[in-house]
Amino acid sequence: MPLRSVAVVLQEPVALFEYGVLAEVFGLDRTDEGVPAFDYRVCSEEDRPLDARNGTTVSAAHGLDATLDADLVAIPASNAAWNPSPAVVEALQAAHARGAWIMSVCSGVFSLGAAGILDGRSCTTHWRHAAELAALYPKAHVDPDVLYVRDGNVISSAGTAAGIDAALHLVRTELGAQVAATISRRMVVPPHRDGGQRQYVERPVPSCEAESLGPLLQWMVANLDQAFTVDDLARRATMSPRTFARRFVAETGTTPHQWVTDQRVLRARQLLEETDLSVEEVARDAGFGSAALLRHHFSRCTGISPTAFRTQHRVSA
Template structure:
């Protein structure tokens, strides 16, 4: 049962991510049937101002107020490469040992990883930090495609607004759908969002490390509707099919079919954002042939359907 909720803050705590958890757990919504939470913003030195983005945060409570909390929230800190004070690391370690539920927003996952709490667990955070996180904490399984990961007593969420998804998920899990829906209605957000953060990831056209295949790749991008058989591409590269296939994987990390399919999906994504073309027209323009094939590959690569993606990102509506 969620009764006492504590948010941990330190110098550099991101204001928006702190605001997200305050909005879910710090606002009195008892008139809507939401149980009252004993919400506390806790810092190492209560009453001492902490730096944030353009202003200061002044925690009302010290870290001793965390000891009886049912839930501890860890907002992002501006920039993942920070030196966490030993005191805040000890706070989350002790909480984990007690079995307290911990929920992070965005780069807040770095704090739990520094404390060793995420070892052997699956987690997520903002896709921009996923590669660095995976390199620094190889014992943690990072999933950059989802909005949040629930590992029971540890919940991690992706960038910024995904913290809302994680908080509402936890409320739903502990207090039921009616309470989560009531909070979501007041916040004017969906109780549950479809898809993961793949739909928000910038996927630039990959470049090869050397220039041997770059002219072929450029030609493929300029002719997305063409038939790209290995034999045809090998002739264009003046190589045998076997050599071409081996060189292509070495330079791009994938096969010609998978590479061109991703480029077609990326082009479809741009057309969904910038035009009002029908899905069938976009499929033809990208070389995918049919709307059904576009939907299949698009959902596989981006995590949502073309229609859902257009509703969220279109500039032509």
């Protein structure tokens, strides 16, 4: 269903960061920049301020009845997520039954499990909780090493910032790449991190005197039509190829080749949505070189061909 209304279900204690992710993506008015306004509802079973256990309380303006017609029902992390109330379970089940989007951030996924929504589905959560999630809900297919998973109309994300990636993925899916890019630019976060990128778990970052690769990544995005090799990028970053490859995975969660491919697919999506360029021209502009190579990578990443994507997502140029 189209994404116009968003209901965020809070449970006590409220995890402020995970709740804040949803508020930042869906709860701010960005209509002045062309982002459609969301009917944003903060919901709770309790008719009182909810404790965040850090000196902060959060008041929800709506009861759970506000989830009844919401296009997206999202549930952020909470220590209560492991044992949600019957009313929260019922609200999630009702939303799922009518085909609404369901999204969890971090440990919020345990409430989805309690509602039976994870049965037979792929999902994820913070790496620290993945084994417990799999043990509690053996019918779920838990992937402990990704940022987020979409299975049908259910999206689950890993810890903290992975919720941003999952929320922007949903915005991109429903409202297009340009809207997602506008929101991410305001949030000063990357416009696209693929869900299959690895979580930042207990893997030590290699010792390196260089600064963040951020400037290099920005240069790469601005020059996607060029051919990149690890050796060339390592020289630009003033590192050895081996050190560069390790550092790249540590900072982005994926390899240079996969990162560039993902960014090129994202660029192709934007061009297909917003321009009248032919598929061959899109392929050259995005750095794939040929329409055949574009079709291969685009279909692998999105599940559909560039032509089918343009038909489904075309907006006025």
